[in-house]
Amino acid sequence: MFEQERSPSKKERIMVVDDQLDNLDLLSTILNLQGYKVEVFDRGKPALETAQTKPPDVMLLDISMPEMDGFEVCRRIKNHPHTKDTPIIFVSSLNEVGNKTRAFRCGGSDYITKPFQLEEVIVRVENQLQISRLKAELEAKNTRLEQELARCQIVEEKLLQLNQKLGKLATIDSLTQIANRRTFEEALIREWQRGQREKQDLSLIICDIDHFKLYNDTYGHQAGDVCLRKVAQAILNTVMRPADLVARYGGEEFVVILPQTPANNALKVAEKIRLQIEQLSLPHPQSSVSDRVSISLGVTSVVPQPKYTRKQLLFTADKALYQAKKQGRNRAVLETLES
């Protein structure tokens, strides 16, 4: 009846170790009929040596044997890296609780009491094989999951880098490598709200390179770009506090946000910028102002309040810039906001 229950194509290896030859015969016959590949040993030591070179899928192990008993075989099997996962089913006539406990403590997976029923042996062997199969499946799944996770982490990291790159592209002016207009507008909203909350002065400088069109006409657009980069960096180097923001507003126009800065200090910063550009000493022979590249600056300052708007602040800074140009360029002019 047993041979019909299993497919003989399954070639799992079962090792049977028992010093009683009739037991060995019976067990190997019945397991063979079930389609397993059976190896028999009547002593522990040779069984152990074979197992360590080629671990079986299940070991049926007698306890009372000469030379080396089943407990010792089991202990050595469980201590060896090749066989530590090999399931061991003890088969013993020693039906005392103490032995059973010891059998499980030394690493046994199951225990069959002699005289055994053949069906019980088969079911218990199949149980151990099923556990091993499930374990292997689980390990394979875990490995796959770990690989998948590692792949996800790589993708995530790449996305993060890409996002940072995109974020930078969206906030930086590609030519001058300083903040772009969008960043300026966002910062102005933020600083306006903060100024309102904290009732602190907010200053704004708008500046414009004098006669930049003539500079481009004289030296060409590539030289014009170099000039823009140098001016941008010079402004950036002059404005030192972390909360300050220097941005390219467009063309040859730059803006500086100076939070918590009263008008007179903002004017000083503007004058410093003007001087810094002068000291760049970039030749500009066509300029009517100077033979060097120069800059005009409009400065304004306000404690943000609901009665004012950001637009007014920008408009006033622009008006100051217009005044600076009107008064002969290469200078900073302060205008106060009209209430």
Ligand SMILES: [Mg+2]
């Ligand atoms: Mg025995």
